[in-house]
Amino acid sequence: MRFLDLLSFAAGALRGHRLRTALSVAGVAVGISAVVALTALGEGARRYVVDQFAALGSNLLVVLPGKVETTGGAPFGGVTHDLTIDDYRAIARLQRVRRSAPLAVATDTVHFRDRGRAVPVLGTTADFAAVRRLEIGSGEFLPVGDPNQGGNEIVLGVTVAQELFRSENPLGQVVRVGPWRFRVVGVLAPRGQSLTFNMDDVVLIPVGTAMRVFNRSSLFRILVDVRMRGEMEVTKKDVERLMAERHRAEDVTVITQDALLTAFSAILNALTLALVGIASVSLAVAGVGIMNVMLVSVTERRAEIGLLKALGAQDRQVLAAFLTEAVLLATGGGVAGLALGAGAIRAFVGIYPSFPASPPAWAVASALGLSLAVGVGFGVWPARRATRLDPVAALAKR
Amino acid sequence: MIELEEVWRIFRVGEGEVHALKHVSLTIERGEHVALVGPSGSGKSTLLHIVGCLDRPTRGRYLLEGREVGTLSEEERSLIRRHRIGFVFQFFHLLPRLSALANVELPMLFAGTPPEERRERAAQALKAVGLSHRAEHRPDQLSGGERQRVAIARAVVMDPAVLLADEPTGNLDRASAGEVMELIERMNARGLTLVVVTHDPAIAGRAKRVIRMDDGAIQRSGVRGPGFEPRAASPESQGGG
Ligand SMILES: Nc1ncnc2c1ncn2[C@@H]1O[C@H](COP(=O)(O)OP(=O)(O)OP(=O)(O)O)[C@@H](O)[C@H]1O
Numbered sequence: 001m002r003f004l005d006l007l008s009f010a011a012g013a014l015r016g017h018r019l020r021t022a023l024s025v026a027g028v029a030v031g032i033s034a035v036v037a038l039t040a041l042g043e044g045a046r047r048y049v050v051d052q053f054a055a056l057g058s059n060l061l062v063v064l065p066g067k068v069e070t071t072g073g074a075p076f077g078g079v080t081h082d083l084t085i086d087d088y089r090a091i092a093r094l095q096r097v098r099r100s101a102p103l104a105v106a107t108d109t110v111h112f113r114d115r116g117r118a119v120p121v122l123g124t125t126a127d128f129a130a131v132r133r134l135e136i137g138s139g140e141f142l143p144v145g146d147p148n149q150g151g152n153e154i155v156l157g158v159t160v161a162q163e164l165f166r167s168e169n170p171l172g173q174v175v176r177v178g179p180w181r182f183r184v185v186g187v188l189a190p191r192g193q194s195l196t197f198n199m200d201d202v203v204l205i206p207v208g209t210a211m212r213v214f215n216r217s218s219l220f221r222i223l224v225d226v227r228m229r230g231e232m233e234v235t236k237k238d239v240e241r242l243m244a245e246r247h248r249a250e251d252v253t254v255i256t257q258d259a260l261l262t263a264f265s266a267i268l269n270a271l272t273l274a275l276v277g278i279a280s281v282s283l284a285v286a287g288v289g290i291m292n293v294m295l296v297s298v299t300e301r302r303a304e305i306g307l308l309k310a311l312g313a314q315d316r317q318v319l320a321a322f323l324t325e326a327v328l329l330a331t332g333g334g335v336a337g338l339a340l341g342a343g344a345i346r347a348f349v350g351i352y353p354s355f356p357a358s359p360p361a362w363a364v365a366s367a368l369g370l371s372l373a374v375g376v377g378f379g380v381w382p383a384r385r386a387t388r389l390d391p392v393a394a395l396a397k398r
Numbered sequence: 399m400i401e402l403e404e405v406w407r408i409f410r411v412g413e414g415e416v417h418a419l420k421h422v423s424l425t426i427e428r429g430e431h432v433a434l435v436g437p438s439g440s441g442k443s444t445l446l447h448i449v450g451c452l453d454r455p456t457r458g459r460y461l462l463e464g465r466e467v468g469t470l471s472e473e474e475r476s477l478i479r480r481h482r483i484g485f486v487f488q489f490f491h492l493l494p495r496l497s498a499l500a501n502v503e504l505p506m507l508f509a510g511t512p513p514e515e516r517r518e519r520a521a522q523a524l525k526a527v528g529l530s531h532r533a534e535h536r537p538d539q540l541s542g543g544e545r546q547r548v549a550i551a552r553a554v555v556m557d558p559a560v561l562l563a564d565e566p567t568g569n570l571d572r573a574s575a576g577e578v579m580e581l582i583e584r585m586n587a588r589g590l591t592l593v594v595v596t597h598d599p600a601i602a603g604r605a606k607r608v609i610r611m612d613d614g615a616i617q618r619s620g621v622r623g624p625g626f627e628p629r630a631a632s633p634e635s636q637g638g639g
């Protein structure tokens with residue numbers, strides 16, 4: 001039997017039951033569109049995070065106190081030295097380091113007159129702006145100077161500035177953080193969520209002040225901006241060696257942004273897969289729908305099957321005919337589902353233009369493959385039943 | 399060309415057994431026109447199905463054109479049905495979604511005949527049954543007699559050796575029945591072997607030979623002489639022998 005004849009024979013049989021055909025196609029379409037739309041969202045989330053990392057600066061190393069990885073030798077649990085401002089200064093002097101910024105973090109309430117707002121207070125230096133690619137909206141950033149000294153300057157995130165000062169100009173005003181007074185020197189340009197902190201809703205003060213005010217002995221992080229992208233690993237080694245010398249122990253962890261990115265990526269991939277898994281359930285339901293339709297069809301068309309056999313159709317041809325019907329239903333649903341899913345994504349992007357949601361090519365391909373598999377998988381049993389039908393019995397009943 | 403030797407067909411029904419055919423031995427020559435008659439449940443259809451390779455004997459031998467077909471694989475039996483046997487049924491069994499022409503094309507579809515050749519041969523077969531003007535009509539747009547003629551066109555389009563008809567006129571009025579019988583007799587005259595199961599004495603009377611069955615066994619078979627009266631040929635009148 002010719003392939004095109006097989007197709008048109010199956011399509012003709014499906015046209016005989018338009019409503020039933022349409023409904024089972026719709027079932028698969030819903031399943032496939034769910035797969036496509038949800039993978040697009042998951043993939044979009046991953047891309048969003050990747051973009052965020054890129055905005056952070058791609059040459060970033062992060063030094064944190066304590067040994068996170070247990071790479072052979074000394075296991076976690078030995079004496080952990082504090083990560084100090086002097087450590088930061090030593091790192092900043094390294095050859096391959098363009099610039100570096102220490103980071104001390106606490107949460108406290110910032111007051112201006114009777115208004116207060118609890119925000120993360122970041123203690124850092126002037127270089128932080130360049131390292132984290134922050135822009136100043138008005139005024140200026142923290143002053144350059146001895147980080148151990150620390151003045152009483154404060155830079156506000158744009159949300160903090162709005163909440164505390166409303167329409168007033170915050171520059172030059174005095175705010176209180178706990179019992180301490182700070183002079184506002186600048187307000188950040190709007191930035192939004194940047195992985196760990198919403199940079200619109202923080203305040204920044206000199207690191208030396210922060211350590212004193214919050215009574216910290218250790219920095220939270222040291223951010224390191226490496227000169228050359230290709231020297232990330234070498235520089236990481238440099239920093240590790242330097243810190244090992246200074247602390248006489250391997251008690252800090254240096255992570256590259258790539259490592260972070262990989263970790264996030266893995267999490268988001270898992271999320272995408274979970275979404276696909278959920279969507280697949282509806283696809284399985286659609287598959288059962290196809291199976292049901294095909295079983296009804298086989299039962300209804302007993303006489304036809306008997307006739308085909310009497311006319312010399314071989315068992316495998318009967319099998320192929322019914323399997324083709326199931327596959328047509330499923331792939332029809334697959335194509336309709338792709339269109340539906342693309343429409344849903346377009347609508348979503350219309351509402352959230354900044355979210356880079358688009359179905360990855362592998363999702364489109366596998367959605368079609370999946371629908372094909374559903375057709376074959378759920379069509380094979382009904383088709384086998386058609387094959388096994390005794391032609392004499394099938395023809396006897398009208 | 400059709401030889402049955404001591405053929406039995408036994409159906410298992412629950413605990414018991416139904417002997418639908420009992421030591422049936424029978425020879426039908428090429429080009430014969432045979433009527434198969436007998437009361438309801440006597441095994442006529444069962445016999446026809448075995449001859450048509452749709453069913454297998456429980457016991458006994460069946461040779462079609464010298465080939466033992468009872469032991470062939472299902473695949474090979476499909477090919478025999480496709481190429482050597484044409485079926486005509488009481489209820490026509492046309493596919494309602496297909497046009498008359500497409501129904502006639504069906505056997506060639508499964509044989510993998512190229513579309514142009516298929517269409518041409520189907521049109522030829524429809525012409526032979528006088529239905530060229532109905533080629534694009536669907537079965538529900540045709541009369542009973544026309545449907546059966548389409549079914550006959552379909553049965554002979556593969557140029558089979560034998561045409562098996564199970565009560566082909568059972569659903570037709572007398573006039574259509576006459577047309578249909580004339581048609582297949584014309585084909586028989588051109589060499590097609592014909593086996594017709596019928597309850598109609600008039601139809602049976604048109605056959606050269608009548609095989610009467612009762613309770614699964616062949617009662618009598620004979621060749622009609624030339625001066626034979628159709629009425630007297632009814633199976634009932636032959637019963638006692
Ligand atoms: N699949 C089956 N299972 C059990 N018994 C069967 C089966 N097919 C036929 N029979 C029995 O075999 C016997 C012969 O049946 P068959 O259909 O051959 O009769 P028939 O002569 O064609 O009758 P009719 O004139 O009514 O068509 C009947 O007793 C029938 O009940």
Ligand SMILES: [Mg+2]
Nearest residue numbers: 442443444564
């Ligand atoms: Mg019968």
